Amino acid sequence: MYNPYSNAGDAHQVNGHHAQQQQQQQQSQQQPFQQVPTHNPQFQAGGNPQLNVPFNNVFSDPRATMGLQFSQSAINAGQQYMQNNFSTIMHGQNIKTYFKVSNSYVWHKLYLILLPYRNKTWARVYRTSTDQNNNSIDVFAPPLEDVNAPDLYIPVMGYVTYILLWAIFSGIKGSFHPELLGYTATRILALGVLDVLFLKIALYTLSVESKFWDVVAYSGYKFVSVLVIMLFKNIFQGSKVVYYLFSVGVLFSLGFFLMRSLRYVLLPSGGNSVVSHGQKKMRTNFLFLYSFPIQLFLAWLMI
Amino acid sequence: MFGLGTLFYSCLFVVNAIAVLSEDRFLNRIGWGSSGAVATGFEFQQPGDTNVKSRLVNLISATRTLLRIPLIAINMVVIVYELVLG
Helix, strand or coil: CCCHHHHHHHHHHHCCHHHHHHHHHHCCCCCCCCCCCCCCCCCCCCCCCCCCCHHHHCCCCHHHHHHHHHHHHHHHHHHHHHHHHHHHHHHCCCHHHHHCCCHHHHHHHHHHHHCHHHCCCCCCCEEEEECCCCCEEEEECCCCCCCCCCCCHHHHHHHHHHHHHHHHHHHHHCCCCCHHHHHHHHHHHHHHHHHHHHHHHHHHHCCCCCCHHHHHHHHHCHHHHHHHHHHHHHHCCCCHHHHHHHHHHHHHHHHHHHHHHHHHHHCCCCCCCCCCHHHHHHHHHHHHHHHHHHHHHHHHHHC | CCCHHHHHHHHHHHHHHHHCCCHHHHHCCCCCCCCHHHHCCCCCCCCCCCCHHHHHHHHHHHHHHHHHHHHHHHHHHHHHHHHHHC
16 A cells, blocks of 8 residues: 655655656556645535544545434434434333333233233233323323233244244254344344334224334234244144144144233223224224234244 | 234235225215215214214225325335335
């Protein structure tokens, strides 16, 4: 890598046409006009202002420095946008309540997802609390106190565990490479986004009030079933019939769990419901459609 | 099977398709115009937004008015990306 300063110095010492042509060929990307060697020779004809700091020898190509500045301004703009809009997405709802779980809650919930047939009540518990104006309002209890409350801990853990298990099993089969982790992460993220988008649009169309993180939580519970099926498939490599029966059983349990849980979201049992009979029928149909075929399809894509 | 890129492209295509629907040539013809569904056919059902069809119509017209201008920018970025980087 040549030193631009020394060439510019040579141009003034030799002062011959031959040398100038030679050093102009060498500095084919540097300035065409004669500048003093103390001046920063990394100017193009466009006159891009440079930082006169000692490390500007690294980018002898002015296009690279322009790229660096452009990317810096883009990053700044992105950070600005995130700071402006972060509060509307994240802090609008208090997502910390979704992570207030306990060990017994997690065990009970996992048991419910896999075998939801012995649960007695599915309604969420109300809890009176005071909001900002010191009025006592009814809010839903956090997952700590109520097994039927949706939480975000199990979906997040399920997502990470799915990626790790996928990597382990593909390593056992001998087809692991490190990009597989990223591929799996983005693939499952795309499927999750699709699921949440579909559910959110459908709930809006049916004019059901729903919170965004609730929808994310309910859609993330299928990771548990998918993980169990994947474990069964890879550990007990028995006959295909047993595997199909087992997976159908687990996915039926998932559908049952979702139907029961979402029933109180879609069909409120209070006295102030404004849905008509036709609406009720449509919502019930959608509930069934979502819980069984769509979850089956998405889970089958993930196995 | 498919990742975030495919999902982003397919969402972009669907939103583009919704955005180019012509208001007066197509949507009003099939009764999905943003002005038509509100005024007509409400004798038997309660007024307001609780009808599925009216909510869908509202959703379509809202996405069109909101996303027309950002869609131009996103489409330009994607076109330049596809041309330059294949």
